[in-house]
Amino acid sequence: MRPFPLLSVIAALIFAGLLLGSAAWLRGPEYDEGYTAFVTGKAPRPAWPTAPFRAGDMRGAFTPAPMPWRIAGNLRRTDVHPPLYFWAIWVWRRVFGPDLWVSRLLSVAFSLGALAVLAALAREAGFPVVPALLITIGAYGFVATGITMRGFALAQCLMLAGLLLVLRCARKEPGQPLAAGLLLGAASFSNYLTAFTATAALLWLAMRNPRRAVWLLIGLLPFIAGDGFFFLAQRGSRIGQFPPFTIGGMAAALAHAAGGALLGGLPLYLPTGVGRVALTGLLGALLIAMLGLPAVLWRRMTLKAPAALFAMAAIAPVLGLCVMGLVAGTIPVEIRYLCFAIPPFALMLAEAAVRLSRPIGLSLLAVLLTVQGSSIAGLLTRPETMQPEQAAARAAWAQAGSTGLALLPRGNDGVGIVSAFLTAAPDDLHILLVTPQTTEAELAGVLTRGQWPCVTTAMIGADRDSRATLSLLARMRNLNCQMR
Template sequence: MRPPPVLTALVFAGLLLASAARLRGPEYDEGYTAFVTGTTPRPDWPTVPFRAGEIRSAFLPSPTPWHIGENLRRTDVHPPLYFWTVWAWRRIFGPDLWRGRLLSVLFSLGALTALAAITREAAFPVLPSLLVTLGSYGFVETGIALRGFAMAQCLMLSGLWLLLRWPYGRRAPLAAGLLLGAASFTNYLTAFTAVAALLWLAAQSRTRAAWLLIGLLPFTGANLFFFLAQRDSRIGQFPPFSWGGMAQALAHAAGGALLGGLPLYVPSGLWLGLLTGLLGLLLAAMLALPCLLWRRMANRPATALFAMAAVAPVLGLGLMGLAARSIPVEIRYLCFAIPPFTLLLAQAISCLPRRTGFSCLALLLAVQGMSLAGLLTRTETMQPEGAAARAAWAAAGPRGLVLLPRGNDGVGIVSAFLTAAPDDLHILLVTPQMTGPALAGLLAKGDWPCVVPVLIDADRDSRATLPLLSRVKNRHCQFR
């Protein structure tokens, strides 16, 4: 007896997501998760050379969760629900990055299960919706990271599923409001989806919309408590706002979220231009198809909900950019628009003639499959700290010294590098305030047969250290 297709798809999804969680290098933001749920959100690193193994205690989870909320209000820009959850997970299973990522894998599987339930409730194509969502680079990349995206996605889709059941009583809208509110208390961006859901339900039934709003209100107040304290954090993180820059950033992020980073794997030249052009045409066709076939699809009430849920995160980023006069657009920020959009895309493909629809779906899945293969194996789409740590160890060994930029606040670069570094690797953190003579004095105090500068320009302070690090000559070692 064959297993149901949906179950087979979920098993395949679990294997894919777990593989990505194992193979992807550590990321900048995952250090913020580890430290804000740890003993201190901003570790006070040594100013002299140290062994990586000597400071592993900085990654240990905090003995109590009470300080996490205050740490977030003082040092971060996120609500606390995911951090409280991952704190409990890390207390049980330990601070290892792989084990922490498995929590996100479980939430991603929950999101796909909720998506399957949504498709059945809305009478949309189940397998195409699941496969195109799973094939999206933005879904997988955010679905395995030690961040709150996967949890927020799971809560958001579960809320949308309950929202579709609004005719069955007031409990469904109330429960949907609680889930959508919890999603916003996990990631602020899902608040825009909650607003879209409220507007959609108000057009169906104002009474049911009132119950949805009742479910949202407690989390709205909690979000404001954190957001108002954090609103001046990370100023200067994004480029200044312009309409052209915003449109270009959204187009680039949409292409990356749905089709991945295939152009990164091709050398510059004719082939790169050709591949970029073809992917641009494919992205344009994907975005246009639901619009062109809207009349055939609009006979289902859920279609409008999915369209509003797909557009809401994009409009939200635009409003945030206007308010902050910046361009707060990254591939991962569009992850919440992916499942609603893939629902629309799968339904639009099903409206095409059978052979045409099958060919379109096969082409899309083939491109997404190649993209995910790169996500699993290629360093071009991974952040550089993990590869840099392995290369530094190969060059320096246990007797050499690695010069590492401390970065803006000693979290992103340092945490990702240390996660991948072996315990015996000796490291000296370099800041923009360090002068050439001061660095030479520190190096002279130790008998280092090999000194390896790591040239990473992930943020403002790390870029400021590059001139100093570039003048350091390797001693009897090679580093590339």
């Protein structure tokens, strides 16, 4: 076993804390964070005013509810996630307040816990600790999900802790398999996707010690039952969210998501043209090299038993998404869904790199970390990586000020777009929500009666209903220019 680089690990965790804290502060609000706020709040679907209202008057909608037992019911009716994280964030927001950055700090804490467990996991396996940490910290998918007010970071931390105990089962320490099952089950009770990783861990342990695998399964069973209780009620909640399933479409979506999760979105920062195409090709080649390196060196890596566990844990989320796509007839693939594959893959990649000759291995890691660092810089600062509501709210305030009016699409359910826009909007910005049922005559009447000196429109087409309002908003913007 390699000596444990304690000081280097501490330095990496301090750096990760600063990075994640900065990302939590700088990145704009996201749709899903509104769902989290409201499902743990007074109403999962707030009844917004139909007349113009002041943004500051709606802050109460983000206040956490006084009765926590309503969260489970809200989730079963209106969301697509299990409840463990939502109970945790309810407690956090009741103690520290509903501010978005403060709420995100809970995810930051869970992400730092996940990194600490990853270091212990690498040490237990005899894999390179610091390279695995750096690759994980630099992964766009890990940072983006590691600060969001959603259950990814908690599930990541619990999942890695469960894998650590699964690995320690080889020592035949009492209670380890049951505790591992409880941790992996709790991870799935934070995010359903980690159930695939739990399945992989169960299979790996069953091949080595069937009796201990039974104890792991016993630990999983209560959470499997809980997952089923919520999932069966939620399974029809997001019809139409993803495109129809095709083999080619699924393969392309997985390749895009894998590249984004590991390397980020550097091509987005370039204008459309030859430069973007060339950069995309280079990053594609780097991705293929990174994915292929552990496979090429597999025989050398299997000298260590944990290699198979990490490989199965890295592949499990990908296979799980494929299974889900086949069953549902859709392509349920996003960059964030591959975040659970990043830490086990980082372990595999770090071990493969050190098994090359030292100059080649260090060069590959240097190239990868440089690309990742550039991508993370964009994640912190570039609007192309963020959802549009923060920029739209700032633009509306700059144009309308406290005496003007911002026209905002309500969207499908009045949560995603409205919550993100309100979170970023100054208190004195006045807003009117527009739906597909709003007519031009009704809107013109509101604008005339209000005698607003300036009317601006937030042209956000994030879902079906918001896209249906864009033509009306464009006409109102032109009408307002004539009126002024």
